[in-house]
Amino acid sequence: xxxxxxxxxxxxxxxxxxxxxxxxxxxxxxxxxxxxxxxxxxxxxxxxxxxxxxxxxxxxxxxxxxxxxxxxxxxxxxxxxxxxxxxxxxxxxxxxxxxxxxxxxxxxxxxxxxxxxxxxxxxxxxxxxxxxxxxxxxxxxxxxxxxxxxxxxxxxxxxxxxxxxxxxxxxxxxxxxxxxxxxxxxxxxxxxxxxxxxxxxxxxxxxxxxxxxxxxxx
Amino acid sequence: xxxxxxxxxxxxxxxxxxxxxxxxxxxxxxxxxxxxxxxxxxxxxxxxxxxxxxxxxxxxxxxxxxxxxxxxxxxxxxxxxxxxxxxxxxxxxxxxxxxxxxxxxxxxxxxxxxxxxxxxxxxxxxxxxxxxxxxxxxxxxxxxxxxxxxxxxxxxxxxxxxxxxxxxxxxxxxxxxxxxxxxxxxxxxxxxxxxxxxxxxxxxxxxxxxxxxxxxxx
Numbered sequence: 001x002x003x004x005x006x007x008x009x010x011x012x013x014x015x016x017x018x019x020x021x022x023x024x025x026x027x028x029x030x031x032x033x034x035x036x037x038x039x040x041x042x043x044x045x046x047x048x049x050x051x052x053x054x055x056x057x058x059x060x061x062x063x064x065x066x067x068x069x070x071x072x073x074x075x076x077x078x079x080x081x082x083x084x085x086x087x088x089x090x091x092x093x094x095x096x097x098x099x100x101x102x103x104x105x106x107x108x109x110x111x112x113x114x115x116x117x118x119x120x121x122x123x124x125x126x127x128x129x130x131x132x133x134x135x136x137x138x139x140x141x142x143x144x145x146x147x148x149x150x151x152x153x154x155x156x157x158x159x160x161x162x163x164x165x166x167x168x169x170x171x172x173x174x175x176x177x178x179x180x181x182x183x184x185x186x187x188x189x190x191x192x193x194x195x196x197x198x199x200x201x202x203x204x205x206x207x208x209x210x211x212x213x214x215x216x217x218x
Numbered sequence: 219x220x221x222x223x224x225x226x227x228x229x230x231x232x233x234x235x236x237x238x239x240x241x242x243x244x245x246x247x248x249x250x251x252x253x254x255x256x257x258x259x260x261x262x263x264x265x266x267x268x269x270x271x272x273x274x275x276x277x278x279x280x281x282x283x284x285x286x287x288x289x290x291x292x293x294x295x296x297x298x299x300x301x302x303x304x305x306x307x308x309x310x311x312x313x314x315x316x317x318x319x320x321x322x323x324x325x326x327x328x329x330x331x332x333x334x335x336x337x338x339x340x341x342x343x344x345x346x347x348x349x350x351x352x353x354x355x356x357x358x359x360x361x362x363x364x365x366x367x368x369x370x371x372x373x374x375x376x377x378x379x380x381x382x383x384x385x386x387x388x389x390x391x392x393x394x395x396x397x398x399x400x401x402x403x404x405x406x407x408x409x410x411x412x413x414x415x416x417x418x419x420x421x422x423x424x425x426x427x428x429x430x431x432x433x434x435x436x
Binding site for chain 2: 023024025028029031032035036038047049056061062063064065066068115135136154165166167168169171172175176179183184185186187188189191192193194195196197198199200201202203204205206207211212213215216
């Protein structure tokens, strides 16, 4: 896998993998950022949701999406993002999906995961010996795989492989990826257009209960 | 329209309006928060995406969604959330959609908008004399309507009508709405499960260019 694009380089097709039980925001947070980026000079030439087939896919919380392309019809991707969700528990054993990841990863310039999408990257052999993260509730399960350097950060980069923590962290990963790929000014425009200036309020005491990832545990 | 639920009260059906050209994250950010809330005691009994019909809907950035219910088949909603997007420019003149909003608003306990969804609430007569906000690039257009008290905050509440600023602000609105409706501890659980602990990094200088809403303009 070649290294990630340097600043100012043209980005080709940005693909997001879909599968039954994919977590909605894992996929559509990055979709929003990628498609806003596509409106900027040098942004992705197209953004596609890719399923095993083009049949409707029911997500983890019941949303129903129609993919734009199938494993068979998807073009070579420049960037591939793999969301997580309950569906990953079975998809790690889906040979067709893992083969698609492996095939695409040989030519795309960057592979990104969100949440438990990290387990799909691992099943495709893309996380061995690399720094990575996942949803806080799955950190121990990722460590138990034995060959991943698990870190408790909101997102990580190890060469051409980028991973985000749980669900909403895909938004932060994407802005960082855009900044590293296209420069801070382009990331700033995407941030402004998406109005991603979060309130950052911490509610109640769930985050201080001892659960969670080191980066947000209070 | 009755006031919003008090703490601990059971929430019924949470509905999100879909239409051609709806902005993806406007709808699916709140969907994620609402469906995580539905897994908590006292959360929504069901969450539905509602379109004019049950035919596929193409969003502003090309995502294709299948609604769960149509204007005709949707049950009486407890909470109705209206996303924005380019599609709102024409949907403000869609008598069938506006009638659906008006009809539902007579019985639901709260109506929420995200981004330019505020213009659909206005077309339904729900914003006259109320405090409201919208995407920063549409603040002047909302002021020009003449009968809305436009404020430059990330989200607003005026009785049973809640509005959020641009695209990603729907996430903050929803956590606040959950906290006000079900209590801080429930909002904390949704925040923890969604891992919504944003990095809050400001990229480049777009936010300090003089554009934007007062709450984030630096």
